[in-house]
Amino acid sequence: MSSAARLLSPRYWGVHLLALVLVGAAGWLGLWQLDAWQTRRAADTVDLSQVAPEQLAAVLGADDPFPGDKVGQPIVVAGTWLPEATFSVSGRTGGPGGDEGSWMVTPLLVDGGDAALLVVRGWIADPGTAAAPPTGAAELVGWLQPSEGSVVPDPDPDDDVLPALRVADAAQRLDRDLYGAYAVVADEVAPGGLPAGERATNPGTAGLVPATPAELPEAGRFTAVRNLLYGIEWWVFGAFAAFIWWRHLRDLREGWEAQEQTTRSVPGDGEDGRPLTDGHAVRSES
Amino acid sequence: MNAALTRYRVMATVVGVLLIVLILVGVPLANFDGTGMWGVLPSTPDVWPVGSTAHDVGEAITTYLGVAHGWLYMIFLVTAFMLARKARWDLVFTLVTLVSGTIPILSFWAEHRATARVRAEHDV
Numbered sequence: 001m002s003s004a005a006r007l008l009s010p011r012y013w014g015v016h017l018l019a020l021v022l023v024g025a026a027g028w029l030g031l032w033q034l035d036a037w038q039t040r041r042a043a044d045t046v047d048l049s050q051v052a053p054e055q056l057a058a059v060l061g062a063d064d065p066f067p068g069d070k071v072g073q074p075i076v077v078a079g080t081w082l083p084e085a086t087f088s089v090s091g092r093t094g095g096p097g098g099d100e101g102s103w104m105v106t107p108l109l110v111d112g113g114d115a116a117l118l119v120v121r122g123w124i125a126d127p128g129t130a131a132a133p134p135t136g137a138a139e140l141v142g143w144l145q146p147s148e149g150s151v152v153p154d155p156d157p158d159d160d161v162l163p164a165l166r167v168a169d170a171a172q173r174l175d176r177d178l179y180g181a182y183a184v185v186a187d188e189v190a191p192g193g194l195p196a197g198e199r200a201t202n203p204g205t206a207g208l209v210p211a212t213p214a215e216l217p218e219a220g221r222f223t224a225v226r227n228l229l230y231g232i233e234w235w236v237f238g239a240f241a242a243f244i245w246w247r248h249l250r251d252l253r254e255g256w257e258a259q260e261q262t263t264r265s266v267p268g269d270g271e272d273g274r275p276l277t278d279g280h281a282v283r284s285e286s
Numbered sequence: 287m288n289a290a291l292t293r294y295r296v297m298a299t300v301v302g303v304l305l306i307v308l309i310l311v312g313v314p315l316a317n318f319d320g321t322g323m324w325g326v327l328p329s330t331p332d333v334w335p336v337g338s339t340a341h342d343v344g345e346a347i348t349t350y351l352g353v354a355h356g357w358l359y360m361i362f363l364v365t366a367f368m369l370a371r372k373a374r375w376d377l378v379f380t381l382v383t384l385v386s387g388t389i390p391i392l393s394f395w396a397e398h399r400a401t402a403r404v405r406a407e408h409d410v
Contacts, residue, residue, distance in 0.1 A: 015377065226349050233356040240363055248377050 003253040012252075019245035026238030033231035040224035045216045048072050052190050053141050062115035066146040066181050071215050073144045074189050074196075079108040081204065082116055083133035085174035087160045094123030095209050101125040103211055105165065105182070106133045106204060107174060118170055118182035120145075122208025127161070134204030141196035142183025143213045165214075184213045287372055288410045294369040295401060297362040302393035304355045309390045312351060315344025362387050366400075373404050 053074035107116035187210035320332030386396030
């Protein structure tokens with residue numbers, strides 16, 4: 001019987017099974033940690049209420065491009081509503097059942113300048129039933145969002161419904177500069193006496209369901225890194241178990257081959273004349 | 287052989303001590319907060335609530351020491367395996383020595399047993 005075939009005999013099935021179980025378990029545990037890593041990062045991404053709000057002026061000027069690391073940043077903004085420029089954005093899901101509806105959007109002329117910020121006040125199933133838009137001064141916390149990029153053809157450019165929240169499209173509806181961003185009125189923010197929820201002044205959210213921001217920030221680089229490192233560790237462990245298994249089989253084969261050699265090369269038969277203990281001699285290095 | 291034994295003993299001691307800190311100190315501090323544990327236990331005794339200093343210390347231990355211990359254990363495995371090859375241990379003795387490194391307190395017994403065997407069978 002060749003030494004390779006001998007390794008497959010039932011005597012060694014236990015070793016093979018153990019190796020299979022160890023490598024399989026380590027691989028599965030690694031996948032489990034990787035899954036936990038992704039889940040925790042996704043959960044962290046959604047939780048904007050843990051981010052401390054900043055003043056709008058500190059984050060974005062009227063003519064600035066959108067700062068890429070400020071997606072979803074809660075901002076505090078004060079200004080005056082421009083109710084005549086109110087419009088709705090169709091095709092938005094919201095409400096308790098995730099129904100199709102619209103966002104109600106009213107520009108807010110930001111205090112201390114002459115540019116307006118588009119503010120998503122909330123979601124409503126039928127924009128025709130929405131209450132009159134707010135007027136006067138307001139102060140609120142909103143999640144900052146970049147202008148939506150895709151160009152969707154507007155079936156009726158003359159009505160008060162837009163198919164997407166593009167700042168460039170909205171700019172044609174009023175005679176003001178617009179910030180290159182929009183804000184979604186925040187219903188839940190980090191604690192600290194901020195003008196959010198019931199503390200907001202005239203946020204224009206009456207009769208509307210809080211809208212969910214479309215774009216969420218990326219999770220931090222080190223979020224749940226423990227799970228990622230554990231996942232890699234498990235795979236290294238699995239590889240190590242496979243290595244031990246391979247070394248063990250190699251030891252067995254070398255032992256058998258050395259044995260065969262000693263039985264074959266009887267002194268005097270003149271094959272190669274190597275000493276009988278050849279297979280063992282190289283292993284006594286300690 | 288002597289060097290391999292020393293490397294193994296150093297790593298076994300380091301990993302064994304850290305494992306005790308991790309499992310017998312860090313894990314209870316981080317998890318006995320009255321909530322579920324690892325998705326296995328529905329609830330734990332509410333000894334150190336979330337937000338308490340003890341709980342924070344436990345979280346820090348399980349986070350940093352947990353990961354560090356995992357990698358140190360890999361190094362331990364390599365040193366133990368190299369010693370096993372040099373001392374020509376059989377597979378079972380080798381595996382028991384390797385696996386015992388994952389069990390708090392028992393790891394010290396395994397280290398003692400391995401060292402005694404090397405000393406008995408080899409000239410160190």
